[in-house]
Amino acid sequence: MADVIGYEEGRPETTQHITSGYPRFVVHSHAKQLCALLGRRAELAGRSLWLVTSAKMAAELATHLNTDTAAQAAPFQVDSLHGVAHTDTPALNSRGKVFLQHLGGFLSSRAAEEELVRLGELPAIAEEKLFAGDATAEIKRVLHEAYSTASAADILLAPSGMNALYASFRAINALQAPRGRTIWLQIGWLYLDSIALLKKFTADPTRDYIRLGDVTDFAAIEKVFAEKGARIAGLIVEAPTNPLIQTPDILTLSALARQHGARLILDPAISSPFNVDLLPHADVVAQSLTKYTAHEGDVIAGAAVVNSAQPDAAELTRLITEHLEPVHDRDLARLAAQIGGAPRIISKINANTLRVAEFLQSHPAIDKVWWALQPATRDNYLKVARTPGSVGAMISFTLKGELAKFYDRVNLPKGPSFGMSTTLISPFIYLAHYDLVTTEAGRAELAAHGLSPDLLRLSVGVESSEDIIRSLSEALT
Structure with a gap:
């Protein structure tokens, strides 16, 4: 939990260790490297740079930033790359990043990698399994x-x-x-x-x-x-x-x-x-x-x-x-x-989620559990569910005990995404709404919508359900 807070508050002792992250929240290292190279060009030197998905997105970002007249934001194109350059200030940097986060406008890390290889800054494109056809x-x-x-x-x-x-x-x-x-x-x-x-x-x-x-x-x-x-x-x-x-x-x-x-x-x-x-x-x-x-x-x-x-x-x-x-x-x-493997993976996730939800709902250390078949909205879910067991990966829960103690002890992968073959757990409200967690008014807003700052979000994967339950059980004791 100390690392979660360190990330949210931008503490160097935490952020210096983060080399990658969820793509709309952490700018990829390949994109950073490309921006550093582009920043050597005379017309871009000393400016903050964003690399984006298209000329259209660059124009939208520049217009958004220029609502602050100090931004002096302008689109640019270098070879096949599109981006925006603007005055380098923390406020404008934050404004640009949040805009691209909301709209999904960041340049693909794979596109950035390919450009770095073309420029001789990387030796080769990383090997991975790709589909050979259309x-x-x-x-x-x-x-x-x-x-x-x-x-x-x-x-x-x-x-x-x-x-x-x-x-x-x-x-x-x-x-x-x-x-x-x-x-x-x-x-x-x-x-x-x-x-x-x-x-x-x-x-x-x-x-x-x-x-x-x-x-x-x-x-x-x-x-x-x-x-x-x-x-x-x-x-x-x-x-x-x-x-x-x-x-x-x-x-x-x-x-x-x-x-x-x-x-x-x-x-x-x-x-x-x-x-x-x-x-x-x-x-x-x-x-x-x-x-x-x-x-x-x-x-x-x-x-x-x-x-x-x-x-x-x-x-x-x-x-x-x-x-x-x-x-x-x-x-x-x-x-x-x-x-192509998604239907098989999802079927396994569904089966595991049913077992893990049953475990959490019956454990004396758990305060409350939310999932697809929670009583208050179960009937609504079943109206659109493909089968009664089509429950998805997600379970949210709160504890009767201390969040940090459990989170530090639980032997499960920790991260902000979900729907992976790998189980992931996160203190979701801290990661998504730290601004609300840390103020009295914010916590009141969360409470008005039934959200506890200490809510944990568990995305169940395809590992053995017994292993997932064992890890949860050990941390709850």
Whole structure:
């Protein structure tokens, strides 16, 4: 836990040991090395540099930074690389990083590696298993198993789940704003960058961003639609939510949105589309392919899947495609090399999660457990689950004892991702919402949404369930 806090507070004794990390939070060492090389050029010297996915993303980032007139941000292109240079200050550096984090705009580490090899800064590209054929076709072929009603043209690939969500959000805004619809609803507590997207990119966040914290309070949702239905552009709903793994009544919510002309984005990341069938109820399913499909934990990617049976489907597909960033070829080839194993991996994860959840729910040292089949939203989950045992990897829980003591002792891999073949555990609220954990007002906001700062998020992998339970049991004694 000392390292978690050291990372969040940027303490050198912690950060000096971090050479890599989750790609939208820790800038890859290859990208840093490239920026250092580019910084030797006279026109870029002394400036902060960001390498991004495309010229379009560079233009968006420069515009965002230049709302601060001191930024003097400008896009640049060197050979095939696109980026932005701006005034070097901590505040602007943070602003640029957070923007790219929210939108999924960072240059692929594989693209950076290839450029470093071309420049002679690295001896060779690291060996890895890549798909030899048409990687895009292979990815869509496997995803079609989860999205059986979607054609290949309905499945749009992105460099991250956040970029898929951002493009879907932008596309729906473009359709709905001319109709006088600018309001967005958040149902339940969402992943931090999804919340940030709504807070920062709605037309007028004080007017157009409405958050409804209780996924089971359908009366409150109906009341908002009754009062503002003609002005609601869309909803973003995780099914289940992250990290409380709560599922709204998706079927009823979808019917309400359609009745009022609102567009519904559903996100199946927590369980995966191989476990929950959401497309029939959505206008767009925006998902991370980093989770479950890239189960070896070495690719970041995403997808937006359009429900072709819904109004505006053709125009949504066109607009989402316009806003999506390109996916690097070798990222596609690496994802395609492992995605075929996803259904088998997910089946094993599901079986393990059922056993681990049973263990945690019955252990006297555990205070509370949240998972797909938690009593409060179990029936809602089963309405969209492919089978009663399709529960996904995620279990969140709190302890009756001290968080740090348990976390330091538990002999499991520790990290912020999920949906990997490897089990991972993290003190999720510390990692995702440290700003809220460390203030009285922030802790009150968390409590109002049923979130404890000491919540642990466990992503169950494919190891022996007995070994996972043994590691948890030893740390709980």
